[in-house]
Amino acid sequence: MGTDSGERVIVRRGGDHTRRQAQRVALELFTSQGYEATPLRQIAEALGITKASLYYHFPSKEAILRSLFEDRAAEAEDLVAWLRTQPRSPELLETAVLRWVESFSADKLQGIRFMAANPLIARAMSSAEGGRVGANLTALADELVALLPSPGPTDGLLVRMSILSINAAVEAAAGTDTDDGDIITTAAAAARALLRLIMAGQDRG
Amino acid sequence: MGTDSGERVIVRRGGDHTRRQAQRVALELFTSQGYEATPLRQIAEALGITKASLYYHFPSKEAILRSLFEDRAAEAEDLVAWLRTQPRSPELLETAVLRWVESFSADKLQGIRFMAANPLIARAMSSAEGGRVGANLTALADELVALLPSPGPTDGLLVRMSILSINAAVEAAAGTDTDDGDIITTAAAAARALLRLIMAGQDRG
């Protein structure tokens, strides 16, 4: 993914403007209707072009899906990479989880909504052997559980739940008119509550 | 179903045995692959019959889906009905949420997995005007928030999250070999932690 730092300075558009628009529209439709339930025709129509024209920009429907997913996976990869640079300590667990949850500014929440709306696809993509998305959230959770002094059998589950609290909050807010900022702060509060639960267990362990 | 005329005495099965089997198989496949991604042919094959035979038992694919969903929705309805018989108090919030979360014995978890795997469909069915599934979880959450002495803007979200903690736990456990019992007890612990969060906010409010 874009590991070069400059990201090509400025005017990137024109070259792939339609392609980016297609990704934006696809993300919306896949989120509101689901991937399988969204025909390419609908994406094309929203762009004002035909189905066939879409194939100039993407070789297949699945390629659109993958392009979306890889954008999101990059964020998890970045966090895992950062984790590896940090000194290992139990406190790092809380720091990492909150860093993850709070990294979602309102515009990035759309990515979480997409994942939450297509859980089976998100799972399949995470475990795809294609390479790319190796550093998924499960890997992150494993790294974090290993930080605990005496990890119990359900601690892995709790850590995963705390990481996924942003997903849970988005899912719980679906269908309501909850403010995006409220979703994020509530998810962070929930994550902290779960982490306290884990730490309390460590004391007893 | 009614070609009787005696002789049937006890053995009620056989009457809708295939139908029930179809529901069982459909629940499994819809959960592991998703509703849209599962062709009727696959369900039929798993039963050892043909696609056409399936149409003897269900008028459409959607009818299979609905039959599954209505079974699950009945549980939420029961809890809401029970809620209405209880004296109103803030303590009822915790009682109700835990009653819900812990009502999932291991065999019922499959229903939650189905919902978790098909969130868009679950949402669409919940808000379907067809009548039946009126008492969904959102309605339950609203009843519960109303029990709080001074409900804040994010309390509704937190209550929904605590109800959905069983879903969150199932989702977090997906892809791992977590024991079903551990999932339920962890979900209950998480629900309690979120409820404590809500109650702490009430003190300050």
Place this chain on the structure above:
DNA sequence: GTCTATAGTGGGATAGAC
């Protein structure tokens, strides 16, 4: 209650002109 055969539809994908 299950079968074979088939209708009918819609979607992903391609060919080739402009």
Place this chain on the structure above:
DNA sequence: GTCTATCCCACTATAGAC
């Protein structure tokens, strides 16, 4: 880069025999 036209296939659903 976008179009029209088309292919191919898989799926839902139906018809009618046994």
